[in-house]
Amino acid sequence: MTTISQDGAAPPCELYPWLALRVRSNHERVASAHLRDRGYEEFSPSYKTERQWSDRKKTIERSLFPGYVFCRLDPCNRLPVLTIPGVVGLVGFGSWPTPIPDHEIEYVRTMVQSGLLITPWPFLDPGETVLIERGPLTGVEGVLQAIKGHLRLVVSINLLQRSVSTEVDRSWVRPVKKSQSNVRVTRGDEPIPRRM
Numbered sequence: 116m117t118t119i120s121q122d123g124a125a126p127p128c129e130l131y132p133w134l135a136l137r138v139r140s141n142h143e144r145v146a147s148a149h150l151r152d153r154g155y156e157e158f159s160p161s162y163k164t165e166r167q168w169s170d171r172k173k174t175i176e177r178s179l180f181p182g183y184v185f186c187r188l189d190p191c192n193r194l195p196v197l198t199i200p201g202v203v204g205l206v207g208f209g210s211w212p213t214p215i216p217d218h219e220i221e222y223v224r225t226m227v228q229s230g231l232l233i234t235p236w237p238f239l240d241p242g243e244t245v246l247i248e249r250g251p252l253t254g255v256e257g258v259l260q261a262i263k264g265h266l267r268l269v270v271s272i273n274l275l276q277r278s279v280s281t282e283v284d285r286s287w288v289r290p291v292k293k294s295q296s297n298v299r300v301t302r303g304d305e306p307i308p309r310r311m
Contacts, residue, residue, distance in 0.1 A: 131187045132214030133158075135206040135275055142201030143178045149199040150186055158185040158220060160227045160279075162234055179227070179235055179279050180272065185220060206274060215274050222255045222270045226281055236269050236280035244291045250284060259288060 138146045143159045150157040160179040165172050183206070188196055190212050196202060205212035226233050229251035245259040247268065257270040266285055271278040 131189050133185050133187055133217060133220050134190065134212045135215060135272070136184045136186055136196065137203040137206055138182060138184055138201045139203060140182065143181070143184055146184045146199055146201040150184065150196070153195065153199070155196065156187040158224065160223055164234075179223070179233070180275060180277050183275060183277075185215065190214075213274050215272060219270070219272050222257065223272065223279060225252055225255050226270060226279060229281070231281045233279050233281045236267075236278040238271060238276040238278045245288045246291045247283060247287050248289050250287045252281070252283065252287065256291060259283075
């Protein structure tokens, strides 16, 4: 239930976590439009790709995370979101949705807004992380990969085990040393995230 302050206003949506909504195939735009209309902060990033038809090539826009839309919402007040056309459920452990760290959403948003060519990428297990110090991706952390002589920065949404990548210049990159306190120790019997 949404908590109302003494002055009668609902708390700002920035106080709520980002959650991943599972949506029906090709319903990302519909769900996003309904979320915006209902006053929710949503994020449904896309990328452009060329499609070859029999007589021509056409540039189309596709979802970076097919089947998912991100939304800030109160996890205790999910029903209004679950009734949106195309929404199947929330992603999480057991019966409770799992929040996505703000920085993961912001890194993807920065990549989308950078004007660089971005594409979906196979999910990578955490490895050596780099920080982009210059260029349109300044401040973004991700995993650096060398593909066919080019460097690509890979940023992940860990909960969904999905990643996106873009080409970066070698001079933009600095390795990041992770402190021992940032390392998450997991037990072998922890549940695997499932879609709700």
